Amino acid sequence: MGETARTVRASHPFLRYAGRRVITSILLVIGVTLVTFILTNLVPGDPVAASLGQRAAEDPAIVAHFRAEYGLDKPLVVQYFTYLGNLLHGNLGISTTTHDAVAADLAQALPATLEIAIGAIVLSVVIGVVLGTVAAYRRGKVSDHVLRVVSLAGLSVPTFWLALALYYFLYFKLHIAPGSGRLSSDFNTPHTITGLYTIDALLAGQLDTFFDALSHLFLPVLVLTLYTVGLLTRFVRTAVLEILDQDYVRAARAKGLPTRTVVWSYVLRGASIPVLTVVGLAFGSLLSGTVLVESIFSWPGIGSYAYQAASHLDLPGVMGVGLLIGVMYLLVNLIVDLLYGILDPRVRLA
Amino acid sequence: MVFRSAKTRIAVGSAAVALALVVTGCSSGKTTGSDSASKTLTIDKAFDLKTADPGRMYEPTGEMVDKALYETLLSFTGGDVSKVAPGLATLKVSSDSKTFTLTLTGTHKFSDGTAITADDVVFSLGRVIGVKGNPSFLLDGVTVTKKNATTVVLTTKTATPALPSILANPALGILNSKVVKAHGGTTTDKDSAEKYLNTHSAGSGPYVLSSLNLASQVVLTANKNYDGSDKPTYTRVVIQNVKGPTQKINVQGGSADVALDLSGTQATGLGSSIKVTSDPSANVIFLLLNQNPAVSKITSNPYFVKAVKESIDYADLVSIAGTGTSQAPGVVPSMFLGALKSADELKTDAAAAKSDLAKSGYAGESVTLNFPSDITLNGIEFPTLAQRIQSQLKTAGITIDLAPAPVATELDAYRNGTETIGLWYWGPDYPDPSDYLVFAPGNVVGLRAGWSATADASISKLADAATIGGSNAERASQFQDLQKALNSSGPFIPLLQPGNNIAAKSSVSGVVYNAVWTIDIAALGSK
Structure with a gap:
């Protein structure tokens, strides 16, 4: 019985497909560590000069202590394998900037970025799918042209400019949005459970903190959404247009099915694979590309951490961010790949 | 309202229960109530903060934070850094500028109420030298010896006329040696008290450290045992990590009381409710x-x-x-x-x-x-x-x-x-x-x-x-x-x-630029 169950499970096409994707992802993670390590160490410049003050960098005893403390006195190959070995224990090294474990730093920064990235991707998908579908159905009509201009504007306006302009008008001029940061200064940070302030505030039963955290999400999420919506609307429009030309959609329309059923069950289901790919990529870039938005809104996320680590040549910090973003991309891609398998039987059977 | 399926009914029911639980068990996350004695001051600063541990700190943001948390043996008055003034101690210098005798005034206490002794001074300065951090060079060639319970003598091999000015640096703030030792503090590079000093302070300054996040904010609260001359007006101070362009909007919009990193152009046209203090910086x-x-x-x-x-x-x-x-x-x-x-x-x-x-x-x-x-x-x-x-x-x-x-x-x-x-x-x-x-x-x-x-x-x-x-x-x-x-x-x-521009709401008084610690937070008052 056990034997049979195992055979069935092992030979299930979806599980085999999933297994292949997971193994590929693990190999890719190792590849990411190697590439990040090589790139980080190729940067000309000495971390000692970048991390220590002018005077401290001139004192051989302090420099020797610094190099020994961060393992910079060993050959690069040894440094790499030590890094890999530590990685297996979940140890990403100690940041030369914050003097704290990189893993702990990232664990603190990631939820800040996730909070705005998740908000932005959810809103973008909802708005982008609606607008893209409308644009496709009204191809060539005024509303299609208007949506094209709007989505192009969202894509081409520089993010930092948009962020500053929105902050100036919505916070300073109109008093609709709150000031920068994740919470107003007269609120205490809620006890950390998830690191997402909105969730943590709810778990702590602090409704006023929850609403304050939620209101602080408004502007950064809005800026990120405006950009991502532009991208998604264009992709959804193209994908829907392609599907609308398919025979099975024509057949569905011809047999008089209501438009809602045609859109939901035929068109969007068919368009979901290319759209899913773009959503995955967009989410990845939201996680790694929020430096400017984080900087304007004083948001202590991954982008700010990456900038700080890079400007101080904090090699463990830079490696940590590189690895985290690499893993996040892989994870998102893995989920997208698995969703392909669920949505489209041809993928898992191939 | 009629819910059509059983699934929907269950979902709506659970959401309602969750919300009810949250609402009935809710408390406030706010720090200040209607009490007029409790005042929060918000300062915007573009962080270069790496640590709040005086033995390792040597960045402008850290100098400002540690100035509020720790007291030094000697100090400066206001923005005048050309003359040193007594701090925790008074100073006598030998004619060859090689022997510096510091006598504790005995009037100050640590935030836990205990007295400051010569042992604390010897430990604190010895630790700066021993941990081999960024500020260690300040005491290069300096030997620290305890003369008696209230007197410490610093000696150097060569004439060091700059030593009094150096002793006013917040990196040489005096730590409560018992507390720091209990949390891994030593005077060697094996010291492991940094983590503790990034979550608590162990000094005698006008403020104590409430929380510190190197990326986002530092929160200070008034030290109840502080008995120095500049008792803080604000009971809580939040120093937020904010970049220059956002600082300008924040101070204009009211979510910050003081902005420390405005450029020459940003510091103009801020309106009548904002006062700008402009001085050439020491850079x-x-x-x-x-x-x-x-x-x-x-x-x-x-x-x-x-x-x-x-x-x-x-x-x-x-x-x-x-x-x-x-x-x-x-x-x-x-x-x-x-x-x-x-x-x-x-x-x-x-x-x-x-x-x-x-x-x-x-x-x-x-x-x-x-x-x-x-x-x-x-x-x-x-x-x-x-x-x-x-x-x-x-x-x-x-x-x-x-x-x-x-x-x-x-x-x-x-x-x-x-x-x-x-x-x-x-x-x-x-x-x-x-x-x-x-x-x-x-x-x-x-x-x-x-x-x-x-x-x-x-x-x-x-x-x-x-x-x-x-x-x-x-x-x-x-x-x-x-x-x-x-x-x-x-x-x-x-x-x-380059000019150093500090913009503050006109209700904030006492803004004076100091080349070492930018501003003395405890000296800020309310009009």
Whole structure:
């Protein structure tokens, strides 16, 4: 019985497909560590000069202590394998900037970025799918042209400019949005459970903190959404247009099915694979590309951490961010790949 | 309302229960109630914070934070850094500037209520030396000994007239040794108290550390046991990590009370409810022209150096830098002992430049100007400054090639003395002119300009005289002589002291710029 169950499970096409994707992802993670390590160490410049003050960098005893403390006195190959070995224990090294474990730093920064990235991707998908579908159905009509201009504007306006302009008008001029940061200064940070302030505030039963955290999400999420919506609307429009030309959609329309059923069950289901790919990529870039938005809104996320680590040549910090973003991309891609398998039987059977 | 499916009914039911649980069990996350005695002050600062541990801290944000958390043996009053004042102790200096006797006044207590003793002083200073961190160099060559329960003696092998100014640095704040030792504190590089000192403070300053996040904010609360002269007005202070452009909007919009990093242009037009305090900062931006002929035959020619000094339009550079900026009179900033007066500043002289350039034999070759492309100092962007210098020198007939690079990369070339012309700045390590002896031939910055120890005997002699020290008046005149000689024939061109602009709501009083700790948070009051 056990034997049979195992055979069935092992030979299930979806599980085999999933297994292949997971193994590929693990190999890719190792590849990411190697590439990040090589790139980080190729940067000309000495971390000692970048991390220590002018005077401290001139004192051989302090420099020797610094190099020994961060393992910079060993050959690069040894440094790499030590890094890999530590990685297996979940140890990403100690940041030369914050003097704290990189893993702990990232664990603190990631939820800040996730909070705005998740908000932005959810809103973008909802708005982008609606607008893209409308644009496709009204191809060539005024509303299609208007949506094209709007989505192009969202894509081409520089993010930092948009962020500053929105902050100036919505916070300073109109008093609709709150000031920068994740919470107003007269609120205490809620006890950390998830690191997402909105969730943590709810778990702590602090409704006023929850609403304050939620209101602080408004502007950064809005800026990120405006950009991502532009991208998604264009992709959804193209994908829907392609599907609308398919025979099975024509057949569905011809047999008089209501438009809602045609859109939901035929068109969007068919368009979901290319759209899913773009959503995955967009989410990845939201996680790694929020430096400017984080900087304007004083948001202590991954982008700010990456900038700080890079400007101080904090090699463990830079490696940590590189690895985290690499893993996040892989994870998102893995989920997208698995969703392909669920949505489209041809993928898992191939 | 009718829910059609069982699933929907279950979902809506669970959501309602969850919401009810949250609402019934809810409390407030706010820190200040309606109590008028509790006041929160919000300060916006672009963080360069790495730690709050005084033994390891050496960044401007850390200086400001630690000034609020710890007290030092000696201090400065307000913005005047040219004279030291007593702090936790009074000072007696031997005539040879090698023995410094510090006697605790005995009036201050740590935040846990215990008394400050000589043992705490010996431990705190010994720890700064022993952990081999960024501020360790401050006490290079200093031996700390306890004389009795209230007296500590600091001795140095060579004359160290700068030591009193150094002792006012918050990095040398006095720690509660019992508490720090209990959390891994030692006076060796095995010390492991940093983590504790980043979550708690262990000092006698007007504030105690409530929480610290290096990326986002530091929260201080008033020290109930503080018995110094400047009892804090604000019971809670939040220092937020915010970049310059956002700081401006925050202070205008009211979510920040004080903004510390506004550039000259950002500090204008803020409206009548905001008061701006503008002063030249203690940073000095300068050009260096390499004197090593192997690096450049052109810049090592003294007539070429003179021609460049005479070709630069200093007033124009000051005008692009904006509010608060002034021309640097010499390498020593204007607020320090021994600074030059504005009459001694370098001056633009196109005719003299033309003649000196002709004498140098320069024939229009390109000369490289290296600079850190990612440094913005008090709102002045180095690339903008470099471009303006390039265009000014072009008018004088000198061709400059700009070679920007990120600071982390360019520092190597600067420190190795391989830049032909470099555009850099010197921020003071401590507010004493002896910190600027590094610009003498054969010293650290001198060597970065390829200026060897034997390159200029007369300037070396002036530097040697300034090293020995003497009375304040004697020291002032020694450093002025040295800088006059540097301005006349040295390879450095002091350009600017960029303005430091502090914008505060007009309801906040007591904003005074200090070159070491930017502002004394405890001195801020409410109008």
